[in-house]
Amino acid sequence: MKWFGALLIVFTLTWLGYEWSKKLEQRPQLIRVLKSSLQILEAEIVYSQASIMEACHNISQQIPSPVSGFFRQVAQQLKHEPISLYDIWDKETDRFCHSVFLSSEEKEIMKQFGRTLGQHDIVQQQKYIQLALTHLDRKLKEAEDMNYRYGKMVKSLGLLAGLFLAILLL
């Protein structure tokens, strides 16, 4: 029974460490996808002058999940209950960031960007997209750094902490 409990502790903590490292790995990937979706958005706005709804719909078909889900939601909500774009964007950003591992800074960047979306002429809009992209770039670097530095460590830390606790309790 004792041994079983010890094993359980080791297993759980290893698994936690593994999960944590997966999150660290996920974050730069997500930021990369967000960046490419903003780039698609820019092309849709500048070259084809598509409406935000069309653009979001097109983006959702071109990028992988879960970011595609976010854009699909925005497009659908705009279609069905047109309140204001910013309210929808805000709500969906909250929901999206809640479901994936993104820091509050990324969330803030997206929200700030949403406030400018669709409110300016093409030149201005393009500038705002570029600004958001620069911010995301910075965050991407940070996230990559974090992953590089702590990714492997966290995994082994989980295992070691598990072992430590198990030995301590035995």
Add this chain to the structure above:
Amino acid sequence: MENILNLLPETISSEIRQAMKNKRFQPQEIRLRMNQPVELNDGTNIIWLFKTRLTQSEALLFLNRISEYSMYRLEEELRQGYITISGGHRIGISGEVIVENGSVKAIKHVSSFNIRLATDMVGFTKPYLSYIYDSSLKNSLIIGPPQSGKTTFLRDIARYLSGGGVFKRTFKTAIVDERSEICASVNGVPQHHFHSRVDVMDKCPKSEGMMMLVRSMSPEVIIVDEIGSEKDVQALMETIHAGVCIICTVHGRDLEEVKQRPALLPLFRANVFDRFFVLSNQKKAGDVTDILDQHGRTILKQRVNSL
């Protein structure tokens, strides 16, 4: 009507709905002004709705809805001062203007909206068709003040010319629809009902559109709305001398007044028009008060009252 009310802020649209129901009022225009009561008018009567007033944020929301939350798509429209929405309704705007290099770049703070509801009256030009076509098509100019039904007249004529079953033959009809008012096209396809022989150049500048159509679509008649600038007149002359019949409209009270407009002088000097239709907004939209031939003599035999 319904798609305009859906665009309007809820408080305003519900009041308009109520007013229309209570008073059996069919407005031609809905006018919204910042911090002022809503005005509904049908050309002669005005109804004021005092319950709600347009606020800054509502105006912004309205603009956002018109543009489908994508203001960058209204760049050209904000420069021109009007927006055409689906259904062919036109929303005129005024407010604070941004000027760049001496010309208007955009309207920034919009303070007034004038929503002109597109009316489609089918068949009311039938009594006048014999003036436009007898043995040959006549170049016609339709003269009228605002809200006299010029565009509606033009649309109805286009319907008959392109195959309305009144003439012995039909004509290849081309329409240059700079403001999407005649056909109310969405993605280039006319939303108003037309017959089969209509080709539309949507959102195209009139002067260029006329020449493009002459070159590409070999039309027999070209229909254009609101001739005004020198460029339009020049293109019109080119088109008429290319053997294509023209039917167009111009702002003005009567022929004499229109003849005074400097930009239009070359047209009258060259005597290009065979028929002048004078419309009035006194009684009802689409009221033809006079029809003149190329020498300016009245040839309208009897005024048509039934609309």
